[in-house]
Amino acid sequence: MSVTRTVRPETAHAPIASTQIPPVPLTIEGYSVLHQMMRFRWTAWRTLAPAQKTEIVDEAARVLGKMESNASGQSGLYSLIGHKGDLMFVHFRQSFEELNQAELHTAGLRLSDYLEPATSYLSVIELGLYESTIKIYSELAVRGVEAHSEEWNRAIKETLARQKEAMRPRLYPELPKHRYLCFYPMDRRRGEDKNWYTVPIEERARQMNEHGLVGRRYAGEVKQIITGSIGFDDWEWGVDLFADDPLVFKKLIYEMRFDEVSAVYALFGTFYVGLRCASGELGKLLGGQVPKG
Amino acid sequence: MSVTRTVRPETAHAPIASTQIPPVPLTIEGYSVLHQMMRFRWTAWRTLAPAQKTEIVDEAARVLGKMESNASGQSGLYSLIGHKGDLMFVHFRQSFEELNQAELHTAGLRLSDYLEPATSYLSVIELGLYESTIKIYSELAVRGVEAHSEEWNRAIKETLARQKEAMRPRLYPELPKHRYLCFYPMDRRRGEDKNWYTVPIEERARQMNEHGLVGRRYAGEVKQIITGSIGFDDWEWGVDLFADDPLVFKKLIYEMRFDEVSAVYALFGTFYVGLRCASGELGKLLGGQVPKG
Amino acid sequence: MSVTRTVRPETAHAPIASTQIPPVPLTIEGYSVLHQMMRFRWTAWRTLAPAQKTEIVDEAARVLGKMESNASGQSGLYSLIGHKGDLMFVHFRQSFEELNQAELHTAGLRLSDYLEPATSYLSVIELGLYESTIKIYSELAVRGVEAHSEEWNRAIKETLARQKEAMRPRLYPELPKHRYLCFYPMDRRRGEDKNWYTVPIEERARQMNEHGLVGRRYAGEVKQIITGSIGFDDWEWGVDLFADDPLVFKKLIYEMRFDEVSAVYALFGTFYVGLRCASGELGKLLGGQVPKG
Amino acid sequence: MSVTRTVRPETAHAPIASTQIPPVPLTIEGYSVLHQMMRFRWTAWRTLAPAQKTEIVDEAARVLGKMESNASGQSGLYSLIGHKGDLMFVHFRQSFEELNQAELHTAGLRLSDYLEPATSYLSVIELGLYESTIKIYSELAVRGVEAHSEEWNRAIKETLARQKEAMRPRLYPELPKHRYLCFYPMDRRRGEDKNWYTVPIEERARQMNEHGLVGRRYAGEVKQIITGSIGFDDWEWGVDLFADDPLVFKKLIYEMRFDEVSAVYALFGTFYVGLRCASGELGKLLGGQVPKG
């Protein structure tokens, strides 16, 4: 069937037996995620009396405190380094509807008079299932089940449900409490010559697996959350890294850049680095005091 | 005749018999469409007294209510997620003249003092007729009718009129009422090596058909409206997807990205995701209340 | 002589006899042209009393009226659709000096307090003379006249003068009165592999001629004015299309996109679509009334 | 020695005898140059009383008058056409320190309350010495002097000093008084396939010489000043053209675009076109009067 045909790149990889399986890896999804990067209007803020500042900070801290952990998910606040923004909210929620609510709540805070949106990123926590995909696609092919037939669809649905159940903690994780966060969006290259989407699925699976081995070596030092954003935002994926030592971000990403999947197929967007600011620390962050002395 | 010559890509596709037919697929057009993405000035809005807000919302809701369904077409309002805009108007109209009127009417609302245009997109609902095109072009070629002769033009005109009549509901559709909308513009690649516009029309038709099969599998979950914007805006097409579950946007677009026509030839612009806000819900949306508690 | 050498692309075209003629096609020029895209400050405008608005509109309409047709050229005003601008002035003048004057006059209007420049385009009406160029270059080559010699320069000068005289109405045209205008800038590609400027002049002439045949089929429906902007603005050419039905813009540009010269060598900038607004209609346009009802 | 090795492009050019000479052409430098493109705040300006305007213009004209010709260099003011800026200052000075002073002086003018920086360009007048470079490099190679040895350095230093003495008028030129100026920045392409910096120096010299022949044919009509900006600004060179008829800018740049060095290796930035405004004409320029009548 023609939709299952994958275009072969000219530079052939290892020989591949079954080419009649669909090219699309299965994915499972968890939390809806919104990153909001904001600039803080220091000049206007400085004109306020201390009592006014306190009042505004108290309201914001109270709302943020509730958002930090609630029935539907969690939110976190970060102090960004550099001009790309002063504050970044990260919201994990059950749905886009609730993300929209979180956004409207933040916009309703009096603190928002001192915030202006710089940029944002909309995505959902996603796990790509290359291995399970090839396994189930191959089983179904061996059994002669036609792709996208009712039987095929049912088997895929069951696989996804089983995986989703097993992966629940990774799909609905707690927002890590590490001191530093690094966020960046990325694409897989669709160049005229080097095009990830025309590479056979088995070869993509091999490269992704190799890539994962590097990540695993950093398991104790950095926590990684991958979100998918095809159809939601301007890059295909968003990556959040959490660590107590920011140097690990550089070490990890530099090492990964030599993996075939990154070296050849990864395109990166803007990088944001922030320090976690718990709701209770907001006042201190916005004090902006000139050092005594 | 030379204008009917299509340039052959170096990597030849399946052998093609009739190369003397013009390369341009016929299209038929329906509603003129304008997307208006707006930022909302929350800071200024918050300075208003409740009575003022009510008055402004009432005027806007009344005008929007009329626009939602009228003799010339329909308009819809969406609450966008993220920094790309707060509100998005989608206008379907009989002509660009009426779109311009809709735009001037929105600009005339008192609510517009709190709106600033972020971006916009101008296009017309379009159906590409690859299959009918090849059929009629081939028939005419067999009959020896020269391309662009009077007889040829008359036959094409009749084909278009017949198709337009048959496709009327898809050219002048109702604006779907689904909870979520995803809008993005796109181009067909004209790379130095991979160039959609130099691929023979039969091969383009084959790829578009394959692409359509994927879409059809999502028929129950997502509604798609394609608009053409060559000569009107900065990308060649605009795509609107409507669904009750936004996850379907990702599933559909990801699966399609592996189609040859998307993997090799599609370039994507900015993605916008919004939640439908009926005119009667505008007040609630702009309340922007801090959650109690 | 080495400067007359044209670099051969690797994919050779039809055999070309005389390669010793210069690669530069002759051009003749007419009106200096400035497009000014402006945003209108609706919020500030709405704060004015009706009498103030009338006064400002009257001054602007009077000046625009004079500009619409005067000794040195003409100006036209358009209501743009979408966020790229609200108003667009198009000025045809005898010189850049007079364009600068037109610009300063517009900046001097009280209406300018409500206008902010969004973008602009500076160019001159240009006719490319591929056919005459090859004819005269070949004649001179046959006669053994060395390129850029005094005799050669004199012959070229005479050719240009003759052509300019013959083409006068197309170089100094009236600004068409059609309801719709479409403006966009464009380049000829200079890619690493596909490079218009290294294609032999005879092959360029052939492709441009083919391209012109498409345009001619739309002669009754659309009027086209080509302006050259190499050395003046950021693209090489600016194109103005005028029509009563805007759909023709899409039909024409889409059909042309399959011409070899467009498919392979054209790069397009931003597209602007506007509705003509005669000086007498300015008040109506800026009324911005909310529809009654 | 390895640093003198030039990478060979795959499409080999004419055979080259001596490849052991360094690839870097020598350059000599003159005036430090700053272009400042500014927008003029017409709206704020119009609120001033005539007497205030006169006072502000008088101060600016007095300072500009001094800058037009002084011990350290010269400055010129231009009225730009289009939205890229209203005014452009061009400063020629003995050092970057003095450019910084010129910049601070302009910022200190009361007129600066009505100016906002749009863009700028920092560079130094530069003469590339391809011919002398190959001559001295070859002589030294023949004499067996190792590149970058003390003897080599001394010989190069002497060559540069001699050239600088001889070229003094072109390194420290008077700012031309022509009516029109055209400024644009440019790069030499470093593409994956076509890369100027890997072309052998002899071939680069040949192409630059060919390029210069075109320029020389326009000698009477246009004056050209080349400035180098590697390490100073975002493009490698800045080009200023001065002429009384702006059409010459288009003719010259279009003709040059077919030279191999431009067709294949030139990348162009933004183009700015302005009319000279002597200090004494500033009041007239900023009058911004609506035409009587």
Add this chain to the structure above:
Amino acid sequence: MSVTRTVRPETAHAPIASTQIPPVPLTIEGYSVLHQMMRFRWTAWRTLAPAQKTEIVDEAARVLGKMESNASGQSGLYSLIGHKGDLMFVHFRQSFEELNQAELHTAGLRLSDYLEPATSYLSVIELGLYESTIKIYSELAVRGVEAHSEEWNRAIKETLARQKEAMRPRLYPELPKHRYLCFYPMDRRRGEDKNWYTVPIEERARQMNEHGLVGRRYAGEVKQIITGSIGFDDWEWGVDLFADDPLVFKKLIYEMRFDEVSAVYALFGTFYVGLRCASGELGKLLGGQVPKG
């Protein structure tokens, strides 16, 4: 082991014996570095009374004075030339946490009411250890120690510690006091054909060494500090050059551009050039006096 496999470029380089070593060069890191480019609000500043200016400058000079040299590192202030910014702070600190503090302190200054962030750059001082890397990787390979095994990790850790100790002065340097600074970010190209990250490590080491030889010839005239920013900011590296004569920036960077590693693999961002302004000179810089005369 597959992760150690480096992809071979098609144009093979010198034969390479040991290909089983990992492709990632070791690095050691020192100071955390933040560049803050700011625009100065001259218009607002000019409205202040001299006493107010003095007060604000005194506070800023006092804080900057402390920052110029303190326990945790140093800060420097530069007067930028051109529109990209008026002032640039460069902060060297022990951690990102302290950079964030420095940033908040600057934001807390009254002077910040007259500063707006234009851009910034976040990085850490980095030394790439190509030579030591190949040495230790080869030794370990010869000894049969598997990459990333415990023994391997221990040996690498010891190497890094030894190098870090030896290189301490270069990792925690004093901020040079030269008159001029040039800052720019850069990437190594990952093109479809020319891709630094798929070049064998021995070949990369060879090119980097060649590159270093050029730099060493400028040792007396220019001081260079390389910072790494993978995972921190939008380019892979940031380069600071310090010199008393800014012409040296151009000479050095131009000469390096012909190195294979730069010619083929370097991509450059925006260039910033500034003059050092010691804390005691701030008042003079912000005086912005119109020259007497």
